[in-house]
Amino acid sequence: MSVATPPRAPASPRVIYQQPELLSETSTRYCPGCGHGIIHRLIAEVLGELGLGPRTIAVAPVGCAVFAYDYLLLDFVEAPHGRAPAVATGIRRVRPDNFVLMYQGDGDLAAIGTAEIVHAAARGERITGIFVNNGIYGMTGGQMAPTTLLGQRTTSSPTGREASLAGYPIRITEMLAQLPGTAYAARGTIIDPSSVGKTKAMIKRACQVQLEGTGFALVEILSNCPVGWGLTAQQSMDHIRAEVIPAYPLGVIIDRGKRAVAPTSGGEG
Amino acid sequence: MTVMHGTSERRAGARRARVLMKGNEAIAEAAIQAGCDAYFGYPITPQAELLEWMARRMPELGRTFVQAESELAAINMALGAGATGARVMVSSSSPGISLMAEGMSYMAGSEIPVVLVNVMRGGPGLGSIQPSQSDYFQAVKGHGHGDYRTPVLAPASISEAVDLVAHAFELAERYRTPVFILADGTLGQAMEPVELRFRTPERRANDWALTGADGRPPRVVKSLDLLPENLERHNLALQAKFQEIARREVRWAGQQLEDAEFAIVAYGTAARVARTAVARGRSRGIKVGLFRPITLWPFPERELARLAARLRGILVVELSAGQMVEDVRLAVEGRCPVAFHGRMGGMIPTPDEVVEVLRSFQARVGRRARRKALLPLPAESKVEPPSGNGHGAVDRAGWAPVEPVEPSEPVLAGGHRRRLREVAR
Numbered sequence: 001m002s003v004a005t006p007p008r009a010p011a012s013p014r015v016i017y018q019q020p021e022l023l024s025e026t027s028t029r030y031c032p033g034c035g036h037g038i039i040h041r042l043i044a045e046v047l048g049e050l051g052l053g054p055r056t057i058a059v060a061p062v063g064c065a066v067f068a069y070d071y072l073l074l075d076f077v078e079a080p081h082g083r084a085p086a087v088a089t090g091i092r093r094v095r096p097d098n099f100v101l102m103y104q105g106d107g108d109l110a111a112i113g114t115a116e117i118v119h120a121a122a123r124g125e126r127i128t129g130i131f132v133n134n135g136i137y138g139m140t141g142g143q144m145a146p147t148t149l150l151g152q153r154t155t156s157s158p159t160g161r162e163a164s165l166a167g168y169p170i171r172i173t174e175m176l177a178q179l180p181g182t183a184y185a186a187r188g189t190i191i192d193p194s195s196v197g198k199t200k201a202m203i204k205r206a207c208q209v210q211l212e213g214t215g216f217a218l219v220e221i222l223s224n225c226p227v228g229w230g231l232t233a234q235q236s237m238d239h240i241r242a243e244v245i246p247a248y249p250l251g252v253i254i255d256r257g258k259r260a261v262a263p264t265s266g267g268e269g
Numbered sequence: 270m271t272v273m274h275g276t277s278e279r280r281a282g283a284r285r286a287r288v289l290m291k292g293n294e295a296i297a298e299a300a301i302q303a304g305c306d307a308y309f310g311y312p313i314t315p316q317a318e319l320l321e322w323m324a325r326r327m328p329e330l331g332r333t334f335v336q337a338e339s340e341l342a343a344i345n346m347a348l349g350a351g352a353t354g355a356r357v358m359v360s361s362s363s364p365g366i367s368l369m370a371e372g373m374s375y376m377a378g379s380e381i382p383v384v385l386v387n388v389m390r391g392g393p394g395l396g397s398i399q400p401s402q403s404d405y406f407q408a409v410k411g412h413g414h415g416d417y418r419t420p421v422l423a424p425a426s427i428s429e430a431v432d433l434v435a436h437a438f439e440l441a442e443r444y445r446t447p448v449f450i451l452a453d454g455t456l457g458q459a460m461e462p463v464e465l466r467f468r469t470p471e472r473r474a475n476d477w478a479l480t481g482a483d484g485r486p487p488r489v490v491k492s493l494d495l496l497p498e499n500l501e502r503h504n505l506a507l508q509a510k511f512q513e514i515a516r517r518e519v520r521w522a523g524q525q526l527e528d529a530e531f532a533i534v535a536y537g538t539a540a541r542v543a544r545t546a547v548a549r550g551r552s553r554g555i556k557v558g559l560f561r562p563i564t565l566w567p568f569p570e571r572e573l574a575r576l577a578a579r580l581r582g583i584l585v586v587e588l589s590a591g592q593m594v595e596d597v598r599l600a601v602e603g604r605c606p607v608a609f610h611g612r613m614g615g616m617i618p619t620p621d622e623v624v625e626v627l628r629s630f631q632a633r634v635g636r637r638a639r640r641k642a643l644l645p646l647p648a649e650s651k652v653e654p655p656s657g658n659g660h661g662a663v664d665r666a667g668w669a670p671v672e673p674v675e676p677s678e679p680v681l682a683g684g685h686r687r688r689l690r691e692v693a694r
Contacts, residue, residue, distance in 0.1 A: 054483035057353065060491070069489045075479040077352040078491035080375050083345035086337065090349025090357075091479070093333040094307050098353075098481050116345070119338035 020044035022053045022073045029067055031138075033233025035223030036064060038190045039132060040071050042200045043101070047074070050207055052099045057091050059084045059102040061109075064139045065132065068103050082113025085120030088127045099210060100126070106133040106147040110172045117176065124181030124215035128206045131173065131218055134225040135244065142228030146170045149247055154228070169247060173220040177254040183215030186252040189222040189245065191237040202252070214257050222248055290463040292427045292456040296360070296386060297322035299434035302467030305384075306355040307333035309343040313362045314398040315454040316388035320360065340365035344372030344385075351381040352490040354478030356438055360386035362454075363404050364395060366412070373447050374413025377507070378492025380477075382441035384434070386450045388457035391615040399615020400454030400538055405592035408449045409566045416504055418511040420518060421449040421565040422652075423536040427461040429652075433563075436652045439470040444514055445477070451565060453588065455538040455617070520563035521572055523649050525551065529558035531627060532576060534597050535586040536562050538617065543586050546623035555627055563651060565593065570600035572647040577604040579644045582634045584627055586618060587611045606634055 019025070023044040030036045047053050058074045060066050062081035069076035079087040084102040092100045109117050109131050120127060136154055137143040143156040147169050151160040177185040184206050188199030199221055206217035222244050224236035231239060290298075297319045300308070308327055310320040320336065327334035333350065337343035340361050347359045361369060366387045376383055389404045391397035408421045420440050424430035430452060437448040479488055494500040525547060526532060535543040540561045550557040560576060560583075562569050577583060582605050585594040594609045601607055610626040612618045 055481045057479045057481060059349070066493060069487075069491065073482065073487050075482050075487050076489045076491070077349060077479055078375075078379065078489070078493055079348070080345060080371050083341065083348075083372070086342040086345035087349035087352075089335065089342075090307070090309065090346035090351070091353055092349075093335060093346070094350040094355040094357075095353050095480070115338050116342050119342065123335075 020048050022048050024071050024073050026070050028071055030064065031225075031227045033224065033226040033236065034064070034138075035134065035190045035221070036132065037071075038196060039130065039199075039221055039223065040068065042190075042196070042203055043103075043130060044072055046200060046204045046207055047099075047101075050204070050211075052207065055097070056099045056101055057095060059088045059091070059100070061102070061104045063105040063108050063137070065103050065105060066139075074101070082108050082111070083116055084108065085113065085116040085125070085127065085129070088129075089120055089123070089125050092125050092127055099128075099207070101128050101130070101207075103130045104132070105138070106131070106135065107137045107145045110146040110170050114172070117172070118179070121176045121179045121182045121216040121218070124183070126210050126213055127216055128210045129216070129218040130203065130206075131220040132223050133220050133248065134223045134228070135169075136225045136228040138225045138228050142225070146172075147248075149243060153230075171248060173218060174253055176216075176218060179216075181215050182218065182254060183212075183256045184209040184217040184252075185220075185254050186218075187220040187222065187248060187250050189240055189250060191222075191240050195250075198250075205252075205255070205257075209255075209257055212257055220248070222250070287462040287464050289460050290427060291318055291460050292430060292452065292458065293318035293388065294322045295427045295463050296430050296434055296450070296452070296457075297326070299431040299467060300358045300384070300438075301326055301330065301332075302469060303435040303438050304356050304469045304472075305332070305358045305438070307335075307347070307350045307357045309335050309337050309346040309350070309357070309359050311337050311340045311343050311361065311365060313340075313365045315390055315400070315457045316360050316362045316386070319386065319388070319457070340368035341371070344369040344376075347383045347385075348372055348376055348379075348381055351376065351383045352379070352479050354475035354480070356442070356472075357382070358384045358386065360388065362388045362390045362398075362457075363392050363401070364390075366404060366407065370407075370413035372413075373419065374415050374417065375492055376447045377413070377417035377419065378415060378503075379490050380445040380507075381447070381490065382438075382445055383447045384437040384441055384450065385447060386452060389451065389453040391613065397615045398454065400456075400458075400588060400617065401613065401615060402451075402453055402537060402539060402588040403590070403592065403613065404451070405565065405587070405589060408451050409568070409593075409596070412449075417507060418514070418566055419447050419449050420444075420514055420567070421451050422520075423451045423563060423565050424456060425537055425540040425561060425563075427456060427459070427463050428466070429563075430456060431463060431466060432652050435468045435470055440514075440518060442470070442473050444510055446510070446514075451537065453538050454615070455541075515567035518564060519567045519569045519572070520650050520652055521569040522561045522563060522651050524559040524561070526558035526560065526576060526646060528556055529579075530556040530581045531584065531631065532558050532560045532580055533584050533586055533623065533627070534560045534562070534573065534593070536565060536593065537588075539586045539588055542618055542620055542623060545620035546586075546627065549620055550624050550627055553624065553628075555624070555631060557627060562593070565596075568596045568600065569650075570596070572650075573597065573600040574602065574604065575644070575647045577601040579646070580605045582606045582608065582630055584623070584630055585609045586623055588617060589613060606630075608633075
């Protein structure tokens with residue numbers, strides 16, 4: 001007899017997507033389809049949710065993300081190429097009450113800045129690092145990086161990376177996870193909404209680790225470089241799924257703290 | 270090693286006393302007393318004691334000491350700490366200073382204050398661990414890339430080094446710039462009675478420093494600007510600052526210049542040798558004085574030019590193949606002949622060797638009349654002495670009251686050239 005009542009509209013609309021407060025409204029200079037924008041947004045969301053924006057001193061790298069200071073509304077210092085972990089150490093030591101965040105690419109962290117990242121981790125510096133691995137030097141025009149896959153063509157490995165000439169890709173996050181000073185190390189990606197959500201959880205955990213004071217925290221994020229790879233945005237995401245993730249497995253590599261993020265499928269955490 | 274066995278109470282009570290101290294340790298303690306918040310370093314001879322002193326004292330005081338994994342890391346830690354407005358010192362010796370060139374350029378571009386001590390050793394390359402002044406070009410003419418200048422302070426005694434450390438922090442913070450203290454292996458390793466004229470420069474309000482964007486817009490400390498118009502504007506502002514430093518911050522000291530026909534121009538350890546050479550030259554009838562730049566940049570060029578107009582000749586003495594002599598010639602602009610005498614690789618000229626060079630220079634210059642001796646003498650300008658401690662000791666700022674140690678055998682005339690010939694063979 002009775003007619004089913006239609007679902008009532010909620011008293012106030014539930015916001016499911018909005019501009020994070022810490023993300024500026026400036027248009028980014030990133031290429032169409034680039035993953036940096038997604039990652040910046042995740043950082044802005046996490047810092048906002050943890051209320052860390054006013055406490056944060058961030059370190060921008062050399063590379064495409066050098067302009068992070070234009071997009072994230074945080075105090076920023078620009079580090080020389082590869083030196084972000086040293087710069088962050090200097091900040092950390094004289095500003096014990098601030099939150100210290102650094103953002104690095106794979107050329108920055110895994111090539112020119114290898115010594116700095118290893119020793120910042122070895123000292124157990126209370127720093128949270130975001131490591132964007134897109135397997136290429138994007139800003140300088142797509143040259144081979146230490147993380148470039150074997151066989152991958154770049155402007156400086158035009159016939160594809162050969163191990164006999166250019167060695168092997170470095171899984172530096174696994175290397176860093178060996179160090180007792182590394183409290184948290186994880187690898188995520190941003191190829192679909194599910195992986196974006198998991199990566200956000202990793203970033204959040206890496207920030208909490210710093211607040212807990214247990215040591216160095218790093219999240220590697222497999223990202224894309226459609227222009228450098230010569231692929232469309234969608235193809236570049238497919239490429240990460242098919243080629244990059246098998247070489248760089250996803251998941252939490254180590255979490256020496258109390259709570260851990262559940263490893264994603266295919267991960268080794 | 271150190272003879273400063275005193276407790277901190279004794280040290281505090283001894284602020285005016287004279288204590289026998291090693292140069293490296295006196296520089297370190299002067300930085301601590303000047304309120305240095307953070308020190309970053311890496312071991313290298315002949316400055317290792319500076320790092321060691323900091324390693325012990327800074328944690329005692331609850332301040333920051335980090336032994337970095339490299340000089341690259343050390344200077345970048347300084348960059349990070351300096352960007353928050355902290356008072357930061359870094360030290361190294363020549364090869365390590367080369368590694369810091371990148372960070373220094375970034376700090377100059379980003380206008381981050383820092384004091385960098387170079388206890389120079391012989392080069393090029395790994396060179397030696399003995400004293401040298403062969404990094405003059407590096408410090409004065411451009412350490413890292415880009416158009417920038419760095420104030421360079423050159424102490425000639427350990428007491429003066431103590432004064433200059435506090436002065437260096439003042440300059441660094443007043444002008445938001447890296448500042449060099451250019452010492453050498455002798456000053457770092459030697460021990461001298463040091464007047465503990467420590468002082469703590471006042472803190473400035475840092476409305477640019479990174480503290481977290483709490484209740485204010487975010488701040489960015491950076492050197493990058495891809496828009497040429499903007500970067501040129503930034504460079505013009507930097508150059509205006511460097512011009513102001515050049516106008517206001519020149520420091521030099523003189524000795525027996527009033528009636529001088531010749532002047533030796535020397536800084537640091539070479540000036541110590543020259544000081545004795547002046548006394549011996551005088552005793553042998555040469556009217557010679559000493560002109561000692563304390564700031565190598567800004568170089569006291571106007572003062573030296575005025576002096577040169579009164580002189581028959583200038584002899585530049587350096588522990589190098591001849592680096593500052595180029596600035597001397599630029600300043601003198603042909604007003605009088607300029608000669609050079611230098612030793613390298615850790616060798617230090619003896620006063621008698623310098624007197625011999627001076628004699629042959631005098632002979633070359635000939636008996637030209639002192640036609641310009643009535644021109645006015647430029648006024649000295651040294652680092653201000655610490656205020657209110659009862660030491661009106663400006664006149665002695667450069668000099669501990671001890672004669673430098675000299676070799677028992679005087680070097681014969683032409684000894685330097687003879688050695689060069691031997692080496693050539």
